[in-house]
Amino acid sequence: MSRKLPKKDVVIIGLGWTGSILANELTDEGLDIIAIERGPWRDAPTEFPPNYAQDELRYRIRHELFLRPEQTTFTFRNKMNQTALPIRDWGSFMPPNGVGGGGVHWNAETFRFLPSDFVLRTHLTGRYGASFLPEDMTIQDWGVTYDDLEPHYDHFEYLCGTSGTAGNLRGQIQGKHATGVSFVDTGGVEWEQPADLVILSAYTMFNVQLLLHSKIGKPYDPIANAGVIGRNFTHQTISSVNGFFDNKKFNFNPFISSGAIGMCIDEFNGDNFDHGPHGFVGGAYMGQVQTNGRPIQTTPVPPGTPKWGAAWKSAVRDNYLSSVKPGTGIHGSFYSYRDVYLDLDPTYKDRFGRPLMRMTIDFHDNEIKQNAFLTDKFAEIIQAMGAHTVDKQYRKGPYDATDYQTTHLNGGAIMGADPSTSAINRYLQSWDVPNLFVMGASAFPQNAGYNPTGTVAALAFWSASAIRGQYLKNPGPLIHA
Amino acid sequence: MREILKPPILLCAAALWLSGTGIGGAADPDRQAFDQIEKGHYLTTVADCYACHTVPNVGKPFAGGRAIETPFGAITSSNITPDADTGIGAWSDEQFDNAVRRGLHTDGSRLYPAMPFPAYTKMSREDVLAIFAYLKTVEPVHQPVKSNTLPFPFNIRAALRVWDALYFTEGEFQPDSHQSPAWNRGAYLVQGPGHCTACHTPKTLLGGDKTSDNLRGLNLQGWFAPDITGDTKEGLGNWSEADITGYLKTGHKTE
Numbered sequence: 001m002s003r004k005l006p007k008k009d010v011v012i013i014g015l016g017w018t019g020s021i022l023a024n025e026l027t028d029e030g031l032d033i034i035a036i037e038r039g040p041w042r043d044a045p046t047e048f049p050p051n052y053a054q055d056e057l058r059y060r061i062r063h064e065l066f067l068r069p070e071q072t073t074f075t076f077r078n079k080m081n082q083t084a085l086p087i088r089d090w091g092s093f094m095p096p097n098g099v100g101g102g103g104v105h106w107n108a109e110t111f112r113f114l115p116s117d118f119v120l121r122t123h124l125t126g127r128y129g130a131s132f133l134p135e136d137m138t139i140q141d142w143g144v145t146y147d148d149l150e151p152h153y154d155h156f157e158y159l160c161g162t163s164g165t166a167g168n169l170r171g172q173i174q175g176k177h178a179t180g181v182s183f184v185d186t187g188g189v190e191w192e193q194p195a196d197l198v199i200l201s202a203y204t205m206f207n208v209q210l211l212l213h214s215k216i217g218k219p220y221d222p223i224a225n226a227g228v229i230g231r232n233f234t235h236q237t238i239s240s241v242n243g244f245f246d247n248k249k250f251n252f253n254p255f256i257s258s259g260a261i262g263m264c265i266d267e268f269n270g271d272n273f274d275h276g277p278h279g280f281v282g283g284a285y286m287g288q289v290q291t292n293g294r295p296i297q298t299t300p301v302p303p304g305t306p307k308w309g310a311a312w313k314s315a316v317r318d319n320y321l322s323s324v325k326p327g328t329g330i331h332g333s334f335y336s337y338r339d340v341y342l343d344l345d346p347t348y349k350d351r352f353g354r355p356l357m358r359m360t361i362d363f364h365d366n367e368i369k370q371n372a373f374l375t376d377k378f379a380e381i382i383q384a385m386g387a388h389t390v391d392k393q394y395r396k397g398p399y400d401a402t403d404y405q406t407t408h409l410n411g412g413a414i415m416g417a418d419p420s421t422s423a424i425n426r427y428l429q430s431w432d433v434p435n436l437f438v439m440g441a442s443a444f445p446q447n448a449g450y451n452p453t454g455t456v457a458a459l460a461f462w463s464a465s466a467i468r469g470q471y472l473k474n475p476g477p478l479i480h481a
Numbered sequence: 482m483r484e485i486l487k488p489p490i491l492l493c494a495a496a497l498w499l500s501g502t503g504i505g506g507a508a509d510p511d512r513q514a515f516d517q518i519e520k521g522h523y524l525t526t527v528a529d530c531y532a533c534h535t536v537p538n539v540g541k542p543f544a545g546g547r548a549i550e551t552p553f554g555a556i557t558s559s560n561i562t563p564d565a566d567t568g569i570g571a572w573s574d575e576q577f578d579n580a581v582r583r584g585l586h587t588d589g590s591r592l593y594p595a596m597p598f599p600a601y602t603k604m605s606r607e608d609v610l611a612i613f614a615y616l617k618t619v620e621p622v623h624q625p626v627k628s629n630t631l632p633f634p635f636n637i638r639a640a641l642r643v644w645d646a647l648y649f650t651e652g653e654f655q656p657d658s659h660q661s662p663a664w665n666r667g668a669y670l671v672q673g674p675g676h677c678t679a680c681h682t683p684k685t686l687l688g689g690d691k692t693s694d695n696l697r698g699l700n701l702q703g704w705f706a707p708d709i710t711g712d713t714k715e716g717l718g719n720w721s722e723a724d725i726t727g728y729l730k731t732g733h734k735t736e
Contacts, residue, residue, distance in 0.1 A: 187619065
């Protein structure tokens with residue numbers, strides 16, 4: 001039996017980037033808002049003091065700041081005919097926890113998606129013909145265009161002080177209704193927070209999970225290719241090339257580093273190049289973003305070096321300052337497929353007896369081909385820089401839940417123009433429950449070869465603008481399908 | 482919002498934790514971690530902090546203000562919510578540990594042993610910090626409490642130095658390697674967080690435990706706390722495990 005709290009105008013579920021943006025935008029409208037966050041309060045002086053914020057053991061290895069799998073986890077499998085098992089330690093992504101959400105471990109690599117990314121299916125079939133795309137690839141247009149989002153990208157970039165130089169190494173510049181939320185506190189007491197407007201702004205996986213547990217929207221069924229919640233789940237296709245250089249001539253000084261200082265090229269991203277001869281779609285930015293010189297995991301040694309002992313130590317010493325291990329490397333797109341999706345696990349339950357989320361995810365040939373092509377391209381660059389040894393680490397299938405890529409999980413509650421293939425409309429409003437808006441990368445119909453935060457934030461501002469300009473004046477569906 | 486929409490659907494959120502602030506220390510466990518808070522919740526229940534630190538029926542949990550009747554007068558329980566001004570919100574790990582296991586206030590003065598620190602001293606620092614982690618997540622309540630409401634001469638805290646010297650032995654529980662893990666676990670719970678001695682052990686004139694009569698039962702402020710030793714006549718010697726667990730869960734002995 002839950003205890004009821006006083007009703008608010010708006011309840012926000014999850015206080016990361018998008019929850020904070022919506023809270024700020026809607027309090028400007030004078031609304032009474034409460035945000036509910038599963039994890040702890042965090043602030044800079046107590047959580048990120050300069051004396052141990054860089055503690056690799058604490059954060060990278062022991063995963064402080066992240067969700068504890070004991071609290072809740074997901075089950076994972078590659079293929080629909082396999083049995084999924086629970087993930088008991090985070091690997092390929094790091095689910096956030098606490099105020100700030102995933103923004104807490106944000107490197108601030110901020111990209112805009114390409115105009116063609118938002119109309120991907122239309123664009124690719126127009127340029128290459130429908131038969132160029134794999135049959136089971138389920139990419140969609142977003143229902144929103146680059147031009148729609150441009151002012152909101154701008155807003156976010158000014159907010160963050162995003163800066164840098166766009167250029168080219170050769171020197172030429174290029175152009176129903178929700179009633180509220182119920183939750184359980186640390187003492188095990190269940191509460192209900194009623195509100196007129198519900199903003200679901202948790203991490204991708206939890207947005208989808210809450211929709212499924214709340215029975216909002218039709219669950220996706222990959223066999224029938226029907227339903228929307230859980231559809232078009234995607235991640236990222238990351239690979240790397242380590243380069244080893246003569247330590248008498250090169251000193252890259254890994255101590256001078258930060259999340260987003262580096263140089264990248266974008267010639268091989270999205271549809272910036274002709275895919276016709278290559279037999280795949282999608283792309284990546286690639287480059288050297290030097291994020292750290294952490295002593296535990298940043299010890300690249302040339303292939304063939306013993307894994308331990310005196311020879312390993314000697315190789316670490318010889319190469320520590322004169323190797324490049326790109327923080328990002330090849331940051332590739334991951335397009336959507338009929339058999340890559342989220343649903344409720346039939347076996348495993350959380351401590352409240354609710355089914356865990358099940359991830360069914362694998363790399364398809366398109367992404368493997370894309371990655372091989374791009375990794376080879378990147379290796380050419382590292383070679384041209386003067387490396388004596390180049391170690392290409394291709395992304396290969398099957399998808400491995402233990403190997404960190406990025407925390408950019410996307411989709412599962414995607415936006416679009418058609419309620420039969422999308423969970424939310426172009427304003428991120430639920431098709432089924434008009435007083436529910438769902439923020440975040442769960443809205444991406446497929447993932448582009450970029451970091452998502454800029455687009456996630458632009459979508460949040462775009463949605464907030466629609467709520468302020470249209471919804472509050474006339475609460476109801478903003479799009480009549 | 483201008484128009485109230487009629488609500489057919491309740492969005493059931495996952496377990497969402499509301500939480501207070503924390504001050505990270507590099508050496509100690511992550512106090513904001515779920516497992517730490519859950520462990521703290523469990524131990525806070527075991528130590529029954531709620532019972533004394535909450536005014537029955539009407540008080541906010543852990544906000545203090547409950548009068549604890551003692552033969553020497555009433556002592557009012559303190560606010561142990563994470564309010565920075567009137568609770569424990571601004572306390573360090575050290576200060577909390579000192580209060581729980583050594584009976585020391587943040588200013589170094591001594592707590593009245595109505596706070597069962599002579600038992601809590603048996604707890605480990607890890608367990609005490611887990612309780613601290615949990616208490617940091619409860620609703621902060623701004624409520625000043627004047628704890629010392631005793632008559633003269635008992636209101637002189639300095640006298641507690643003598644009391645501590647007589648009746649307080651600081652030190653963590655030491656397991657007995659000749660006994661089973663279950664026995665040691667039980668001994669830890671009874672002697673430490675469960676603070677069974679506080680009510681069940683006869684007291685001296687000054688309110689200290691008569692250690693020779695450990696857990697032999699006591700009449701305290703009109704409440705009868707029975708003998709809970711293994712004595713077959715007065716105590717629990719003839720009780721089965723089911724009798725004890727049933728009694729603790731329901732307050733009745735199954736006959």
